Amino acid sequence: MRQIRLxxxxxxxxxxxxxxxxxxxxxxxxxxxxxxxxxxxxRMLERGLFDGLFMADILGVYDVLEDTxxxxxxxxxxxxxxDPLALVPAMGHGTTHLGxxxxxxxxxxxxxxxxxxxxxxxxxxxxxxGWNIVTGYLDSAARAMGLSEQMAHDDxxxxxxxxxxxxxxxxxxxxxDDAVIRDRxxxxxxxxxxxxAIHHHGKQFNIDAVPLWEPSPQRTPxxxxxxxxxxxxxxxxxxxxxxxxxGSTRANVRRIVDDLRARSAPRPMQAFISIAVVTGxxxxxxxxxxxxxxxxxxVEGALAHAASSLGIxxxxxxxxxxxxxxxxxAIQSNVEAITASIGPDWTTRQxxxxxxxxxxxPPIVGSPEQVADALMSWMEEADIDGFNLSRTVMPECLExxxxxxxxxxxxxxxxxxxxEPGSYRQKLFGNGDRLPxxxxxxxxxxxxxxxxxxxxxxxx
Amino acid sequence: MRQIRLxxxxxxxxxxxxxxxxxxxxxxxxxxxxxxxxxxxxRMLERGLFDGLFMADILGVYDVLEDTxxxxxxxxxxxxxxDPLALVPAMGHGTTHLGxxxxxxxxxxxxxxxxxxxxxxxxxxxxxxGWNIVTGYLDSAARAMGLSEQMAHDDxxxxxxxxxxxxxxxxxxxxxDDAVIRDRxxxxxxxxxxxxAIHHHGKQFNIDAVPLWEPSPQRTPxxxxxxxxxxxxxxxxxxxxxxxxxGSTRANVRRIVDDLRARSAPRPMQAFISIAVVTGxxxxxxxxxxxxxxxxxxVEGALAHAASSLGIxxxxxxxxxxxxxxxxxAIQSNVEAITASIGPDWTTRQxxxxxxxxxxxPPIVGSPEQVADALMSWMEEADIDGFNLSRTVMPECLExxxxxxxxxxxxxxxxxxxxEPGSYRQKLFGNGDRLPxxxxxxxxxxxxxxxxxxxxxxxx
Numbered sequence: 001m002r003q004i005r006l007x008x009x010x011x012x013x014x015x016x017x018x019x020x021x022x023x024x025x026x027x028x029x030x031x032x033x034x035x036x037x038x039x040x041x042x043r044m045l046e047r048g049l050f051d052g053l054f055m056a057d058i059l060g061v062y063d064v065l066e067d068t069x070x071x072x073x074x075x076x077x078x079x080x081x082x083d084p085l086a087l088v089p090a091m092g093h094g095t096t097h098l099g100x101x102x103x104x105x106x107x108x109x110x111x112x113x114x115x116x117x118x119x120x121x122x123x124x125x126x127x128x129x130g131w132n133i134v135t136g137y138l139d140s141a142a143r144a145m146g147l148s149e150q151m152a153h154d155d156x157x158x159x160x161x162x163x164x165x166x167x168x169x170x171x172x173x174x175x176x177d178d179a180v181i182r183d184r185x186x187x188x189x190x191x192x193x194x195x196x197a198i199h200h201h202g203k204q205f206n207i208d209a210v211p212l213w214e215p216s217p218q219r220t221p222x223x224x225x226x227x228x229x230x231x232x233x234x235x236x237x238x239x240x241x242x243x244x245x246x247g248s249t250r251a252n253v254r255r256i257v258d259d260l261r262a263r264s265a266p267r268p269m270q271a272f273i274s275i276a277v278v279t280g281x282x283x284x285x286x287x288x289x290x291x292x293x294x295x296x297x298x299v300e301g302a303l304a305h306a307a308s309s310l311g312i313x314x315x316x317x318x319x320x321x322x323x324x325x326x327x328x329x330a331i332q333s334n335v336e337a338i339t340a341s342i343g344p345d346w347t348t349r350q351x352x353x354x355x356x357x358x359x360x361x362p363p364i365v366g367s368p369e370q371v372a373d374a375l376m377s378w379m380e381e382a383d384i385d386g387f388n389l390s391r392t393v394m395p396e397c398l399e400x401x402x403x404x405x406x407x408x409x410x411x412x413x414x415x416x417x418x419x420e421p422g423s424y425r426q427k428l429f430g431n432g433d434r435l436p437x438x439x440x441x442x443x444x445x446x447x448x449x450x451x452x453x454x455x456x457x458x459x460x
Numbered sequence: 461m462r463q464i465r466l467x468x469x470x471x472x473x474x475x476x477x478x479x480x481x482x483x484x485x486x487x488x489x490x491x492x493x494x495x496x497x498x499x500x501x502x503r504m505l506e507r508g509l510f511d512g513l514f515m516a517d518i519l520g521v522y523d524v525l526e527d528t529x530x531x532x533x534x535x536x537x538x539x540x541x542x543d544p545l546a547l548v549p550a551m552g553h554g555t556t557h558l559g560x561x562x563x564x565x566x567x568x569x570x571x572x573x574x575x576x577x578x579x580x581x582x583x584x585x586x587x588x589x590g591w592n593i594v595t596g597y598l599d600s601a602a603r604a605m606g607l608s609e610q611m612a613h614d615d616x617x618x619x620x621x622x623x624x625x626x627x628x629x630x631x632x633x634x635x636x637d638d639a640v641i642r643d644r645x646x647x648x649x650x651x652x653x654x655x656x657a658i659h660h661h662g663k664q665f666n667i668d669a670v671p672l673w674e675p676s677p678q679r680t681p682x683x684x685x686x687x688x689x690x691x692x693x694x695x696x697x698x699x700x701x702x703x704x705x706x707g708s709t710r711a712n713v714r715r716i717v718d719d720l721r722a723r724s725a726p727r728p729m730q731a732f733i734s735i736a737v738v739t740g741x742x743x744x745x746x747x748x749x750x751x752x753x754x755x756x757x758x759v760e761g762a763l764a765h766a767a768s769s770l771g772i773x774x775x776x777x778x779x780x781x782x783x784x785x786x787x788x789x790a791i792q793s794n795v796e797a798i799t800a801s802i803g804p805d806w807t808t809r810q811x812x813x814x815x816x817x818x819x820x821x822p823p824i825v826g827s828p829e830q831v832a833d834a835l836m837s838w839m840e841e842a843d844i845d846g847f848n849l850s851r852t853v854m855p856e857c858l859e860x861x862x863x864x865x866x867x868x869x870x871x872x873x874x875x876x877x878x879x880e881p882g883s884y885r886q887k888l889f890g891n892g893d894r895l896p897x898x899x900x901x902x903x904x905x906x907x908x909x910x911x912x913x914x915x916x917x918x919x920x
Contacts, residue, residue, distance in 0.1 A: 012580075014649060023644040030642055033583040033674075035553040059573070061670045069652065069670050076649035080640075080674035082580035089550040090584070093495040110568050112604040113519070120472075120542035123493040124550070144572040144669030180540070182490060184483040187758060189474060189536035192529065209604030210521045210529050214493075214540035298647060 004375060004414050005386025005428070007101065008045050008398060009274055011056040012084045014076035017390045018276060018357050019301025021293065022076060027393045033082060035090045041395060042091035045098055048402030049416055051427065052099035052130065053091070054224075054388050055084035059105055060140030062308035066315045069140075075301030085117065092125035099424035101130035101224050101242075107156065108145045111166040111205055118221050119171060119213040127217025127423030127433055132224040133239065135160045137331060138308065154231045162202045164239055168444035169198045171220045172435075174211035176446045190214070196446065217423050218433050220441050228256070228333040237263030238440060242270045242428070244388065246334070248341030248361060253382035261383075267438055268429060270385040273378065276363035276392055279400055283367045290357070290365045293392050297356045303348070306355060310334050319349045357392060368404040375405075376414060464835060464874050465846025465888070467561065468505050468858060469734055471516040472544045474536035477850045478736060478817050479761025481753065482536060487853045493542060495550045501855060502551035505558055508862030509876055511887065512559035512590065513551070514684075514848050515544035519565055520601030522768035526775045529600075535761030545577065552585035559884035561590035561684050561702075567616065568605045571626040571665055578681050579631060579673040587677025587883030587893055592684040593699065595620050597791060598768065614691045622662045624699055628904035629658045631680045632895075634671035636906045650674070656906065677883050678893050680901050688716070688793040697723030698900060702730045702888070704848065706794070708801030708821060713842040721843075727898055728889060730845040733838065736823035736852055739864055743827045750817070750825045753852050757816045763808070766815060770794050779809045817852060828864040835865075836874060 014022045014029045022029040031037035045053055061079050063069040072079050088100045100121075106114065121129040135156035136142070139149045151159065179194035200207040225240035227233050233256075236243050243260055247253035257271045278293065280286040303314050311330040317323050322345040325335050342350050357363050364374045378384060391397055409415035420426070423433040435441045474482045474489045482489045491497035505513055521539050523529040532539050548560045560581075566574065581589040595616040596602070599609045611619065639654035660667040685700035687693055693716075696703050703720055707713040717731045738753065740746040763774050771790040777783050782805040785795050802810050817823050824834045838844060851857055869875035880886070883893040895901045 020647060022649065023647050025644070033676075035549060035584050039553060059672075061672065063670075069655070069657075073650040073652040073655055073670075074648050079670070079672055080650070081672045082583055083577050085546075086549050086577070086580045086584060089495060089546050089548075090553040093499060093550040093553065108570050108573055110605045113568055117543050117546065120546045123542055124495050124546060140669065144667060145570045146666040184485070187480060187483050188534050189482065190533040190540070192533040195529070195533055197529075206606040207604060209600065210523075210533075210539070212519070212521065212539055212541045216493075 001376065001379065001414055002385065003416060004379060004409060005051045005270065005272065006415070007052040007054040007272065007386065007388045008041070008050055009054050009056070009388035009390045010041070011078060011081070012087060013078050013081040015078060015298075015301055016056065017274075017305070018293075018297070018392045019075055019077055019305060020296050020298030021391070021393050023298075024293065024296045024393045026396055029391075029394050033080075035087075038087045038091050039094040041398075042095045042098055044395060044398060044402065046095045048398070048406055049419060050098060051386070052101050052424070054101040054132070055087070055103060056132075057081070057084050057103040057105070057134075058138060058141065059108070059136060060138035060142070060144055062138075062304050063140050064311060064313050065304045065307035067313060071300050071304035075298045075304060077301045077304045085121065088121050088129065089124055092121070092128060097128075097419040097427070099128050099130055099222065099427065100125065101132055101222065103132040103134055105134050105136045105141070106160055106163045107136050107151075111163055112170060112207055112209055115167045115170040115211065116213055119211075119216045119219075122216035122218050122221060123213070127425070129218070130222035130224055130242070130424055132226065132244075133160065133164070134226070153229065157227075157231045157235050159204050160235060161238070162204050164440070165202070165444070166200045166205050166207060168220060168441040169200055170207070170211045172441050172444045173446050174198055175215050177215060180214050194446075218425050220435050222424050222428065228337070232333070233260060233263065236260060237269075240264075240269065241425070241435075242272060244272050244274065245384065246274070246337055248337055250378060250381040252337070252340055253384065257383050267436060270428060271383070272386050272388050273361065273382070273384055274388040274390050275361050275378075276357060276390045276397075277371055277401055277405070278357075278363055278365045278392060278397070279368055279371045279404055281367070281404065283370060286365050286367060286370075290363070294357060299352055299356065302352060302355050306351060310338065314348045317348055320347050322347055323351070363392075368408045371405050372408040372412060375409070376412070461836065461839065461874055462845065463876060464839060464869060465511045465730065465732065466508075466875070467512040467514040467732065467846065467848045468501070468510055469514050469516070469848035469850045470501070471538060471541070472547060473538050473541040475538060475758075475761060476516065477734075477765070478753075478757070478852045479535055479537055479765060480756050480758030481851070481853050483758075484753065484756045484853045486856055489851075489854050493540075495547075498547045498551050499554040501858075502555045502558055504855060504858060504862065506555045508858070508866055509879060510558060511846070512561050512884070514561040514592070515547070515563060516592075517541075517544050517563040517565070517594075518598060518601065519568070519596060520598035520604055522598075522764050523600050524771060524773050525764045525767035527773060531760050531764035535758045535764060537761045537764045545581065548581050548589065549584055552581075552588060557588075557879040557887070559588050559590055559682065559887065560585065561592055561682065563592040563594055565594050565596045565601070566620055566623045567596050567611075571623055572630060572667060572669060575627045575630040575671065576673055579671075579676045579679075582676035582678050582681060583673070587885070589678070590682035590684055590702075590884055592686065592704075593620065593624070594686070613689065617687075617691045617695050619664050620695060621698070622664050624900070625662070625904070626660045626665050626667055628680065628901040629660055630667070630671045632901050632904045633906050634658055635675050637675060640674050654906075678885050680895050682884050682888065688797070692793070693720060693723065696720060697729075700724075700729065701885070701895075702732060704732050704734065705844065706734070706797055708797055710838060710841040712797070712800055713844065717843050727896065730888060731843070732846050732848050733821065733842070733844055734848040734850050735821055735838075736817060736850045736857075737831055737861055737865070738817075738823055738825045738852060738857070739828055739831045739860055741827070741864065743830060746825050746827060746830075750823070753817060759812055759816065762812060762815050766811060770798065774808045777808055780807050782807055783811070823852075828868045831865050832868040832872060835869070836872070
């Protein structure tokens, strides 16, 4: 069996997916705005040999429930929320091997600025940065940026395709690998003949510029994506190296993964699902802990989150009334996943029974052996490569996992006992630091620049 | 005499102002893309009780000399260059008191994204972030962002005024100081009645959004600015708390400072100039060191930098021919400063004699006592508050300054012997963490939000 990949799944906020957990006396999520909180987490994950820390992000507030942000504010449902990119340098300084996958919405920032930001993080982390490409789905985020609403779904992906073309050119196309000479004796840092300006003139973006940064270890960050719609899957298959799959059952996930791998072939693609794990030394200890956690769960918080994820204001239905999904507001791919999982005519109460302390899948609750069994059977039945472990009570949910489950997985030979050397991409795929030939970034790679003669002697 | 404020003046690149220094055998500037480089620097500055680390930035390449970026590339003149904001979290984690003033161009990023980025850094550093507001002056940066050239000078400041209004609303106007309750017992993190959406509808920006972040210690970062033109001074007087003044002589600087203080009164304003210091245990040691450094200076690098700063392609003139400044390309305020300093009909050679290892002012070279004398007379004669020390050979130029000059300044009672507690703003002005009333940010401050009733019990 292949090796299990493990990421911690987190967000730079108090309540990420399992809402209400911050009220648990042992929870430390309210420390989300301190650097020590994140550096300690990163070091713990590295001790546990996690592949990465995966950071979600949104740029708007969840305001669909009751048509107000009030329930999200009360329950700290992804608000307050700070910029996840800012956590990476401190965590990168405190660790050596851990990868960082950060969600960034490409809809609102010029490609040149964003490309420099990510290249900077790739330099500073020695090649440990990944990017979860999102185009956003919240009208509230669009209004924050000066638009009246989101672009239409498929238009967002067209824009995203052009954005990717632009950033590939900036990351891969400006500087040859040997452009930097750094020769103190001759005083030449960069050979100008090996640097060229990037010219991109498309429907959405125009760029005429020399990328300001020298090549970073990976050049292009490891690319993650989570497109579920048909258009989203075309995008994922074209660009992504790792995908997150939201499908409530193993069979559903497998269908999606098979489809994505077929579309991206022969380029390999790693697939992840998000899951919560509650474990203890024994099954009973785990179940008791789950009961304890459930007492701190917030129904209002879970509903506020689900309402925006699905585009449905549950306040318009009774708790036991079938939720009628009407056209334009609903986010179809997410609604379909719920219907596939619960069945037609599902109610708000059924949704909440399922979602409290879960997300697309109910949490795995059990002894370390039971958790290992469940993870391994997910891997086999759904043909996935690993998991984004979503947090419950922090940091004990991860401390427990690392202390109890990781040794079981190692004993079974399905989890590494030491990090491999190299960049995040090299660690994940074992095929070098750079994107492989065949990936669309390859067509953006450098060609020599016309040689500029020096008019002045460059040394006095 | 008032206390001297000291910032280190740096940039996330190899060559900042004194070009060619990276070729010196003891220079470590080529480590600019490693976190340890910056964390060590920040810790050294904190040991030396520096007020801040000030980071320059540009978004384009210097390509005016010979109409190509080749001279800048060869000499590493601010290229390669990475994102300075990414250095702050690691340095913030490694220090407790040091402030961080970071240059960010407001022309290309939506106010909402930028406001979250800076609020995040203010949270993570516990209120130690400052912002040097720039509108950019490089056509090469505009072309990187999809424009054919810069906006006209005064139009950039009009846009900047509206940008400031928007970010003040986002930083100051969304969340009341007591909005966050963080009560585990009731499960209420934020009181929604104390948070409101921001609505900004101006000529350039439209925002309808709840700021995603809770109030950070300073809310608005400490505001730096360096506007030299008349329009720039109006902007600085309106917004800035600290200004950088580029005027080659003490009398010039004093005129500018007097003018800025008169315009901003009664609000206090701190004024800084940038200067290079070369010191040793004796005057002879300092002069020998200066000679050693000069042997590594790059004329081509200095010219490439000056050509873009002034908007003049020196390759069109002989070395000893008066430089004719023709209209549209030239950056008038910078050209005027040179003419005021050297006199009319200056030549490229005269400029280089002045600029090699200096910038607007020649470097201060001398024993620790001589350096202290020079700094103190600058303070008195130009009525400034402190200095941005630009780097020569790093880190020895700062190590030497801290070891030799700081104790002399302390013995004379003009430099602190310990940090004051509090945020960057509190340390600088002693008047609290927030901008004072009377500052335009004050008008953006919160008013209560309409109370939203809860339809669902927020706890199960």
